[in-house]
Amino acid sequence: MICLGSEIKKDxxxxxxxxxxxxxIYDYLENTKPDNFNLQELQTLxxxxxxxxxxxxxxxxxxxxxxxxxxxxxxxKALSICFGPNFFSESELASELxxxxxxxxxxxxxxxxxxxKIFE
Numbered sequence: 001m002i003c004l005g006s007e008i009k010k011d012x013x014x015x016x017x018x019x020x021x022x023x024x025i026y027d028y029l030e031n032t033k034p035d036n037f038n039l040q041e042l043q044t045l046x047x048x049x050x051x052x053x054x055x056x057x058x059x060x061x062x063x064x065x066x067x068x069x070x071x072x073x074x075x076x077k078a079l080s081i082c083f084g085p086n087f088f089s090e091s092e093l094a095s096e097l098x099x100x101x102x103x104x105x106x107x108x109x110x111x112x113x114x115x116x117k118i119f120e
Contacts, residue, residue, distance in 0.1 A: 012058070012086040017051055019089055025108070026101065034107040042111075042118045049119075056119035063116045076113040077106075084109035 018025055024045055032038075046052060062083065066076035074082075084106045112118060 009083060009086045012083065016089055017049075017055060017058075018087050021045060021049070022089060025088075029101045029104040029108055034104055034111070037108065037111045039115055039118060042115075046119060052119050056116060059112050059116035059119060062113045066113055076110045079113055080106045080108075080110035 028041070028045070046055065049055065062079050063076070065072055065074050066079055069075045069078075087109060088105065
């Protein structure tokens with residue numbers, strides 16, 4: 001599982017799945033407290049994403065692992081810490097904001113893991 005997780009993280013990083021929306025995501029994270037993350041707002045953000053089906057598969061799979069956390073010891077929070085940074089590029093924008101928003105970034109990924117229907 002550890003090797004598979006490493007490969008998946010590399011693949012996610014390579015695909016740069018949030019590249020197009022990255023600025024909007026960081027604006028959202030900067031202006032929205034984690035308790036106020038909104039399913040409908042995020043569905044709108046990802047509505048026209050070209051890889052929406054792939055994102056649905058990824059987050060549904062991570063959700064399945066999290067739902068079996070008693071067996072795997074990987075909650076959605078733990079998965080967000082492991083996989084979260086791989087969804088974001090290493091752009092100048094990201095580097096500048098990641099220091100301020102890393103906790104919210106992980107909470108955002110955790111929210112997506114807990115709510116994969118955002119990508120339906």
